[in-house]
Amino acid sequence: MFEPFGDFLQGKLLSAGSIRLNESREETTGCGVGSCRPKWIQRWATPNMFVFVFGLIGILQGASYRYMVASVTTLEKRYAFGSLVSGFILIGDNISELTFQPIFGYLAHRVHRPRLIAWCQIVVGIGCYLAALPYFIYGPGVHLLGSTVSKNKTIDFCDINKFGDRDCGKDSGSSMAMVSVFCLFMSMFLNGFGSSAYYSIGQGMATEGYCKTDCGNNFETYVTLFGISNLVGTLAKAANAIILFRIVDKIDKSFALGVSGSFHSIFAFIPYPLVYGLVADASCKLWESKCGKRGNCWVYDTDKFRIYMHGLTIILYLCSTMFDVFVIFMYKRIKNLYDDEDEDRADMDDKVVDIDCE
Template sequence: MFISSTFAYTIASVTTLEKRYAFDSFVSGFILIADDIAGLIFKPIYGYLANYVHRPRLIGCSMILVGIGCYLAALPYFIYGPAVHLLSKTVSLNQSTGAEFCDANRTLVDECTDGSNSYGFPIVPVLLPFMSMFLNGIGESAFYYVGIPFLDDSVDKKSSPMYISLSACLRLLGPASAFFLSSYVLTFYENPFMDPGISDTRDPRWVGAWWIGFVVLGTLIILVSLLLLIFPAEFKSESMFSGKKDKQNASQVVVKKSKIPKLSLGKRIVRLVKNPIYVCYVLGTALRWFAVLGYWTFKPKFIESQYKKSASTANLFSGILGTVPAAIGILLGGAYLTYLQPGPLQLTSFITVVEILGTINYVGALFLGCPQTTYAALPVNNVHTYGTELMCNTNCSCPQKFEPICGPDNYTNYFSACFAGCSPQSLISMNGTKQYSDCSCIDSPGVATEGFCEPNCGNNFEILMLLGVLGGIIGRPAVTGNVIISFRIVDPEDKSLALGLAGGFGSIFAYIPYPLVYGWVTNSACEVWETKCGQTGNCLVYDSDKFRNRLHGLTLTLYYIGSVFDIIVVLLSKRIKNLYDDEEEEVQESDDNT
C-alpha cells in the first residue's frame, strides 16, 4: 500500500511544486520519469535475480530506499522556506498584506537588477524530487517484479486470482491515502504557522503545505519495510496441492519452490521474444499504461484549470475517482476469475471488452467542459508577456503579479486589482471575502471580488465524476485477468524474467516518455506564462478547450491502439494452457534417486 503512495502523492503535489518553484509541466514530467528510469535499469535485474535471492529481504531493502527518497523530496522546503515571494511585498513571519493596488506614484523596482533576488532554473528543487522518484522506482521494481511472482508462487493457481485481486485493492489504498493526505495538507499554507493573508485556497498565490506528506509517508514506509526483512524466503502451504492427492502416491514429495532455470539468460530472452502472445500483450499493455498514467498524472491540473477548483479539491476528487471504483472493479474481476474460471478465449475477450467500455469516462470528459475563461486582456499569440495594460490602468504602475479578481458581471476576470484600476480605498471586506467597489476599469457601481469568476459549467463536473465512477467499475475488472494472463503465457520459470523484460520495455516506450509527452501537451494549451528575468515559470492561464481536447484526444488514441493488440491476443488465446491447474513444479519419486 505504501509503496504505491509515494508516486501518487508526488502527482498530487506537482501543481503546487510548479507554482512554488516556477517550472512548467514539461519539467514536472522530467521529475516523474526518474521513477521509470530506475525501473528501466532495475526491473530486468530484479526479474533475473528473483530466482536466486531472498525475495522478501530484497523488497524490504528496496522499500527503505523509497522512504529515504520521501525525505529528499521534502528537503527543498527546509532549504528555501515558504513561498513568500508569491505574496505582496510586505511580508512578516506572522502576517502578509493583500493585493497590489493602482498607484501612479509607485516606482517599479527591477528585481532582476536590484540585487535583492536572483532567478534562474530551480536546479535543487527539481533535482531532489528527481532523486526521490529514482529511489521510488527502485522500490517499485522490487515490489511488483519480485513481490507479485512471489505471491503467485505461494498459493495455488485456483486461488491466485483472488489473492492478486485483494493485493491490487490493498495497493489502491496507497494512491487513495496519498490523494486524501495531499488534499488535507494543501489546505494549510506552506508554513502552517504563518498567515499569508489569503482567504481562498484557489488563489494563484496560495501554496499548500506539500512537504508534510512526504515526511509522513517516508516515516511509515521505513517502519513497514523493517517488518519485511524478517519474512521467510518462501511460504509453503499444503492446501495448494490439496486437489492432487489422487494423482500422487504417498511416495511422492511435492515441493513448491522457485526452480533454477535450465536455460541461459540469452536463450530465455529469445524464447520470450519469439512468443507472439507475450509480444502482443507487452505492446498492448505499454500503450494502455502510457494513456492511463499520462491522463491521471495531469488530471488534477485539468480539474483545477477547467473547473476552477483548488489543488486540495482536485486531489480529493482524483483520489476518490481513481481508487474506490477501481477497487470495486478489481474485486469483481477477481471474483469472476475465481468462481467462474473462464477459459482462455472467454478471459481474453472479457479483458478486451471491459477495457474498451471502461473508456467511457475519457469519451465523456472530451465533451464535458466549461466555457472559456474570459479576461479583460490577455497576450496575443502566446508570447511571454502579459499584455494586460488597458487605457483605464495606464497610470497605475502595476507590478505583473497574477492576483485575479472577478468583475461584477461574474464573467470577466482581471489580472489583478491593480490592472482593474482599483485603489486602496476601494477595498472592503464582506464575510471574509475581499471586494473592490471603486475601480477605474469597472463601471460604477459595480463591485469586483477576489479570485476567479465561477465558471458556468452547469452539471458537467458532477457528470464527469459519475462517468469516472462508471469507468473505474467497468474497466478495472480486467486488471486481475491481465496479471493471470501474463503469468500463463510464459513458462513458469520465466515469470519474473517476463515481467522484468515487459517492465523494461514499458519504461522505454511508455513510462519514461509519457510524463514528457503529456507535459508537452499540457504546456501547448497555456495562454499566459509566469516570467521573471527572462526565465519562464509555471503556466498561469490555460486555454480550457485546447487543454480538454488535447488531453483526452491523446489518451483515447493511445488506448484504442493498445486495444488492437488485445484483439490479437484474443485471436491467439487458444495457445494459452493451464490457466487454473497447478503444474508439478518438482516431483521426486522414490525411484528417481536411483
C-alpha cells in the same frame, strides 16, 4: 559388536544436522538485523504481523508518491519551472522501475525477499528526505506573497532579497530550479526503486479543481464514466496478465513480469508525463516571465486543454484496442506449455478404469 557405537554416532550426526536446520530456519524467519536478534522480539515473527507491516509500508510509500503528484503544480510556482520539467520529475520512478524490475524479477526466488523489500523501503525513506531538502535550502517562497496577476500581464519574479535588475540577471533562479529539480527527480527515482521491490503502483484520482459553481453535476458524470472505463480496462488487464502467464514456462514467470514491467515503462509510463506535459503547455494562455525567461503557466485555456487531453487519450485507447484485436487473431499460436489437456484426459481415463473395475 560395533553396532551400538554406530547408532550413537548416527544419533550425534542427526542432532547436529537438526541444530543446523533450526539455525538456518531462525536466520530465515527470525526478526532482527544480522547478529542482533533478541528473543523478546521473536514473538512478533508471525505471518499476521508481516502482513500488517507489509500493508503499512505500501500505504506510506503510496502516500509519498501521491504527495509528489498532488504538489507538482505548487512546486512549479515555487521554483519556476514548466510542465515539461514536471513531467521529467514524475518519470523518475518509471525510469528506476525500468532499470530494476527485471533485476528484482530475477532475484525473486534467489534472495531473502522480505529483507530485500525492507532495505528498498529504507532507500524510499532517503528519497522522502531529498524531496524535503529544497525547502530547507531555499526556505519559504516569500517572493510569491502579495502578488496578483491581472489579465494578459506578466510579472518578473526574483529570488528572496534580490530586487534589482543587476541581481536578477545572475541566473540565481535557474540555479535554484536546477538543484530543486535534481532533488525532486532523485526522490521519485528512489521511490520507484522501492516500488519495484514492493510491486505496488497507486491508482490515479480526479478532483474538481477550479471551475464554475454549477460544475457539480458534470463532475459526477465525469467520475461515473471514469469509473466505468477503469472497470472495462481492468478486465482487459486481467486477460493480458493471463496470456502473459500462459506463454512462458513456470520458472520464467517472475522474469516475464519484470520484462513486461520494463516494456510498460518504455512505451507508457516514461513517455506519458512528457507528452501530457506538452499538451498542458500547448493550452497555456498566460506565462510567467522571469528574468527574460519563460517560467510556469499561470492561466490555462480550459476548453483547449479539455479537447487536447481527452482527444489524445481517445487516440491512445484506439491504438491499444487495435493491438488487443491483433492478439485475438493470434491466440491460436499459444502453445500448451503446462499439458493441461493431457492431464485432464489422463484423469478421465483413470476414472473410466475405476468404474470398469467396480
